[in-house]
Amino acid sequence: MLVGSIEAGGTKFICALGDENYQIKDKAYFPTTTPEETLGKVADYFSQFAVEAIGIGSFGPLNLDPHSPKYGYITSTTKPYWQNTNFVGYLKQGLHVPIYWTTDVNSSAYGEYVVSKRKQLPVDSLVYYTVGTGVGAGAIINGQFVGTIGNPEMGHTLVKRHPQDRDFTGNCPYHQDCLEGLIAGPTFLARTGKKGENVPLSDPVWQIIAYYLAQAVMQATLILRPNKIILGGGVISEELLSKVRAEFAPMLADYVEVPDLADYISMPAIEHNGSAIIGGFALAEQALWSNQK
Amino acid sequence: MLVGSIEAGGTKFICALGDENYQIKDKAYFPTTTPEETLGKVADYFSQFAVEAIGIGSFGPLNLDPHSPKYGYITSTTKPYWQNTNFVGYLKQGLHVPIYWTTDVNSSAYGEYVVSKRKQLPVDSLVYYTVGTGVGAGAIINGQFVGTIGNPEMGHTLVKRHPQDRDFTGNCPYHQDCLEGLIAGPTFLARTGKKGENVPLSDPVWQIIAYYLAQAVMQATLILRPNKIILGGGVISEELLSKVRAEFAPMLADYVEVPDLADYISMPAIEHNGSAIIGGFALAEQALWSNQK
Numbered sequence: 001m002l003v004g005s006i007e008a009g010g011t012k013f014i015c016a017l018g019d020e021n022y023q024i025k026d027k028a029y030f031p032t033t034t035p036e037e038t039l040g041k042v043a044d045y046f047s048q049f050a051v052e053a054i055g056i057g058s059f060g061p062l063n064l065d066p067h068s069p070k071y072g073y074i075t076s077t078t079k080p081y082w083q084n085t086n087f088v089g090y091l092k093q094g095l096h097v098p099i100y101w102t103t104d105v106n107s108s109a110y111g112e113y114v115v116s117k118r119k120q121l122p123v124d125s126l127v128y129y130t131v132g133t134g135v136g137a138g139a140i141i142n143g144q145f146v147g148t149i150g151n152p153e154m155g156h157t158l159v160k161r162h163p164q165d166r167d168f169t170g171n172c173p174y175h176q177d178c179l180e181g182l183i184a185g186p187t188f189l190a191r192t193g194k195k196g197e198n199v200p201l202s203d204p205v206w207q208i209i210a211y212y213l214a215q216a217v218m219q220a221t222l223i224l225r226p227n228k229i230i231l232g233g234g235v236i237s238e239e240l241l242s243k244v245r246a247e248f249a250p251m252l253a254d255y256v257e258v259p260d261l262a263d264y265i266s267m268p269a270i271e272h273n274g275s276a277i278i279g280g281f282a283l284a285e286q287a288l289w290s291n292q293k
Numbered sequence: 294m295l296v297g298s299i300e301a302g303g304t305k306f307i308c309a310l311g312d313e314n315y316q317i318k319d320k321a322y323f324p325t326t327t328p329e330e331t332l333g334k335v336a337d338y339f340s341q342f343a344v345e346a347i348g349i350g351s352f353g354p355l356n357l358d359p360h361s362p363k364y365g366y367i368t369s370t371t372k373p374y375w376q377n378t379n380f381v382g383y384l385k386q387g388l389h390v391p392i393y394w395t396t397d398v399n400s401s402a403y404g405e406y407v408v409s410k411r412k413q414l415p416v417d418s419l420v421y422y423t424v425g426t427g428v429g430a431g432a433i434i435n436g437q438f439v440g441t442i443g444n445p446e447m448g449h450t451l452v453k454r455h456p457q458d459r460d461f462t463g464n465c466p467y468h469q470d471c472l473e474g475l476i477a478g479p480t481f482l483a484r485t486g487k488k489g490e491n492v493p494l495s496d497p498v499w500q501i502i503a504y505y506l507a508q509a510v511m512q513a514t515l516i517l518r519p520n521k522i523i524l525g526g527g528v529i530s531e532e533l534l535s536k537v538r539a540e541f542a543p544m545l546a547d548y549v550e551v552p553d554l555a556d557y558i559s560m561p562a563i564e565h566n567g568s569a570i571i572g573g574f575a576l577a578e579q580a581l582w583s584n585q586k
Binding site: 061124125139141142144146147148149150151152153154156157158159160161174175177215218219220222223224225226227251253255256257258259 | 417418432434435437439440441442443444445446447449450451452453454467468470508511512513515516517518519520544546548549550551552
């Protein structure tokens with residue numbers, strides 16, 4: 001069996017071809033230009049192969065409501081040319097296969113979920129945070145995505161200020177003191193004059209970032225009680241995760257039981273930012289099954 | 294059909310008998326003394342009637358893990374005599390009917406959920422916060438309770454301090470600046486020297502409480518994306534809800550769409566704190582059905 005997976009990002013689209021074991025058989029990259037050009041290349045790419053279904057994890061915001069006439073659209077994005085784009089509709093014109101449509105963070109979360117399941121780990125629910133240009137998260141409970149009236153925006157919950165970070169303005173144009181505004185990639189430049197990858201781990205800014213991430217983990221823990229919380233994206237490293245665990249433990253104060261923190265708060269199991277593509281394969285299979293029902 | 298419902302609180306147990314329309318046919322109150330005495334009275338009460346199943350919403354913490362040998366227990370409560378009490382096991386000795394076991398906030402949430410469903414309101418998911426001696430919440434997504442490794446403890450997430458509330462110590466022995474520590478009933482006495490019911494609505498403390506509740510609504514909104522968020526319990530009034538809505542709107546800043554705030558953030562539809570008892574009837578039915586499968 002061959003299935004397709006699309007990770008649609010603001011800079012590039014990654015398209016991949018996989019088998020029933022989620023092994024990548026082929027892969028292609030297309031720059032994100034206009035919907036006509038980029039989606040045209042995506043459709044041409046998949047039409048070369050006998051894919052049975054496609055899973056899409058896309059940048060957003062998205063319309064995910066199957067009852068809406070705008071289901072399958074990218075809606076109010078700030079990305080030029082992509083506002084109000086009928087992503088799924090465009091692909092369905094050329095590719096007559098079932099399509100699973102979700103957010104990039106949801107497909108990443110799903111990739112990690114299915115890999116845990118295949119390893120027979122006791123993971124029925126997990127949260128996947130990604131920290132890069134922005135902060136997003138996907139959440140799965142008992143194999144289902146969380147979010148009834150729309151997808152979660154867990155990167156925009158408010159957090160308590162770190163005592164040494166009271167003067168930083170925050171980078172989110174919508175919210176004062178939300179997670180994204182205080183920890184996303186661009187905040188490193190704003191705070192230190194350097195990009196995150198150039199800020200040494202000895203810099204106190206990492207302690208501040210860890211404090212905010214620990215609050216995100218606290219929120220996810222107390223609201224969702226998942227088996228696992230994964231932190232991924234350009235800003236995350238094992239060193240940072242150690243700091244997050246060290247901040248989180250006294251913050252939770254053993255109020256509820258959680259798994260061993262080294263397992264509970266972890267990097268993605270799928271390396272090289274590949275979670276979304278693997279998730280797309282698994283979601284393509286889901287689309288196929290639900291189509292066959 | 295007759296089903297039983299138990300709302301087990303730290304002060305009293307409410308037991309009720311209901312029909313298939315969740316109409317209360319009989320009701321009894323027993324003070325919470327020792328497990329033997331109180332559960333004995335509960336068992337005696339229900340053994341008078343031909344109940345087919347019982348739903349329990351209990352104070353906690355509880356063991357809700359069906360795979361655990363301690364399933365059905367109240368575990369590490371501070372309530373004298375009730376630590377490590379096999380609540381479900383005790384009742385099953387005398388009453389040979391299916392029992393649904395969950396938290397008091399979950400049964401309240403479920404009561405509100407089934408009432409919405411019966412009114413054919415578009416509510417597939419909801420969150421029920423209760424603010425009284427403590428702060429707790431139950432969350433339902435697509436008819437299922439949230440919480441894989443244990444029940445949520447949404448009353449203990451951290452919140453940003455209100456600028457006029459920086460000096461208040463907070464009342465939670467576990468967490469600095471958690472919701473419960475800043476808004477539960479006892480905080481009124483600590484802040485104003487008066488009990489909450491005696492603090493006039495003109496007192497600025499209500500604005501502070503509304504600010505923290507708006508942050509709770511913000512967390513629930515961005516993490517769970519529910520159709521509805523209900524605030525119940527002794528501290529809540531329509532006047533307070535108006536303040537919460539007024540704080541929440543600029544906080545969210547239209548970042549995601551939510552229903553009209555007058556519907557979205559509301560008091561319980563079931564009056565006189567009756568949500569948990571109605572929820573217990575519906576959960577008893579669930580226990581019956583899953584037993585018949």
